[in-house]
Amino acid sequence: QSVLTQPPSASGTPGQRVTISCSGSSSNIGINNVNWYQQLPGTAPKLLIHSDNQRPSGVPDRFSGSKSGTSASLAISGLQSEDEADYYCAAWDDSLKGPLFGGGTKLTVL
Amino acid sequence: QIALKESGPTLVKPTQTLTLTCTFSGFSLSTTAVGVGWIRQPPGKALEWLALIYWDDDKRYSPSLKSRLTITKDTSKNQVVLIMTNMDPVDTATYYCATHLEWFRLFESWGQGTLVTVSS
Numbered sequence: 001q002s003v004l005t006q007p008p009s010a011s012g013t014p015g016q017r018v019t020i021s022c023s024g025s026s027s028n029i030g031i032n033n034v035n036w037y038q039q040l041p042g043t044a045p046k047l048l049i050h051s052d053n054q055r056p057s058g059v060p061d062r063f064s065g066s067k068s069g070t071s072a073s074l075a076i077s078g079l080q081s082e083d084e085a086d087y088y089c090a091a092w093d094d095s096l097k098g099p100l101f102g103g104g105t106k107l108t109v110l
Numbered sequence: 111q112i113a114l115k116e117s118g119p120t121l122v123k124p125t126q127t128l129t130l131t132c133t134f135s136g137f138s139l140s141t142t143a144v145g146v147g148w149i150r151q152p153p154g155k156a157l158e159w160l161a162l163i164y165w166d167d168d169k170r171y172s173p174s175l176k177s178r179l180t181i182t183k184d185t186s187k188n189q190v191v192l193i194m195t196n197m198d199p200v201d202t203a204t205y206y207c208a209t210h211l212e213w214f215r216l217f218e219s220w221g222q223g224t225l226v227t228v229s230s
Contacts, residue, residue, distance in 0.1 A: 035216045037157075044206055044220040045149075045157065051214060088157055092215040098170045099147070099215065101157040 004028065004089055004102035011108040017077040020105045022089030024070050028100055032092040034072040036065055039086040039104075048087070049074060076107075084109045112136035114146075114207050114221035121227050122197050128226060132190040132207030136219075139165055139185050145210035146190040147217060148181065150203040158203075162210055163190060197228045 005023040012018040022034065036049035047056055049065035052072065064075045072091075076083055089102040118130035132146060139146060145164040151157050161181040162170040171179050180193040190207060204225045208217040 032215065037217075044223050045217075046220070047216060047218055050216050056218075090157075090216070096173060098162065098172060099159045099210075099217070101149075101159060104156045 003093065004091065004100050006087075006089060006102040006105045008103065009106045009108065011110055012076075012079045013110045014079055014081060016079045017075060018079060018107065019076075020074045020087050020089075020107070022072045022074070022102050024072070024091060024100075026070060027095040028070075028091040028093040029067065029072055030070040031094060034065065034067050035090045036063075036074045037088045037090065039088065040082075041085070045088065079109055081109050083107060112209060112219040114209065114219060116205060116207050116221045116224040118205075118224060118226065120225060121229065123230050124198055124228060126197050128192075128194040128197050128201070130192045130194075130205055130207075130224065130226075132192070132221060134188050134190070134207075134209075134221075137209065139163075139183050139188070139190070141165055143212040145212055146183070146207055147210045148190075148192045148205060148207055149217070150201075150205045151223075152200075152203040155203075160194075160205075161192060164210075164212055199228045202226065202228045 033051045037045040038048040039045045052067040053065040062078045087105045093100045114134040147162040148160040163181045178195045204223040206223045208220040
């Protein structure tokens with residue numbers, strides 16, 4: 001069972017803005033950076049956001065991340081059909097002494 | 111251009127030992143603050159971190175699986191090996207290896223994954 005809690009599903013129509021939440025604790029999100037991964041159907045995960053709100057080269061600025069306390073959020077604006085994927089948050093956990101993944105959120109573009 | 115590829119058996123029997131190899135290119139595991147990790151994903155389920163090994167041979171394991179895992183590296187061959195003992199059908203999953211940047215604590219580049227099925 002994941003210690004980082006995400007909603008199992010989210011949805012939106014093309015052009016909309018959607019947010020996905022990730023709730024953790026003082027041993028992970030509260031003191032370490034949050035990263036987000038996008039997993040398109042049948043493919044390996046891809047780093048989408050790192051260090052709470054930084055986009056790797058090539059990631060559209062429609063994707064943004066934020067963090068407050070022990071929670072983080074991924075926002076996708078101008079939703080497109082190709083954004084339909086599973087999204088995972090992750091953070092280092094100082095108690096675990098290793099990385100933790102959230103349970104994942106399946107985003108459906110209606 | 112960083113690339114990683116997982117290899118190993120696609121089918122193992124319960125109680126057997128699984129040996130997976132991650133062969134990579136485009137970086138060196140002797141570079142400061144670079145690591146390689148293993149992550150698995152059961153069909154239709156979430157990602158689960160298994161193990162990490164760093165440039166200085168520091169090793170980290172998921173506490174829930176620590177007793178069953180061994181991770182090693184061969185810097186000259188650009189390979190990282192994961193050994194998992196006493197396999198069970200619940201270990202059926204796609205196993206990924208990925209680069210881990212120690213300072214940023216993130217998995218940057220991922221392999222394509224290899225599906226391992228545990229069945230008699």
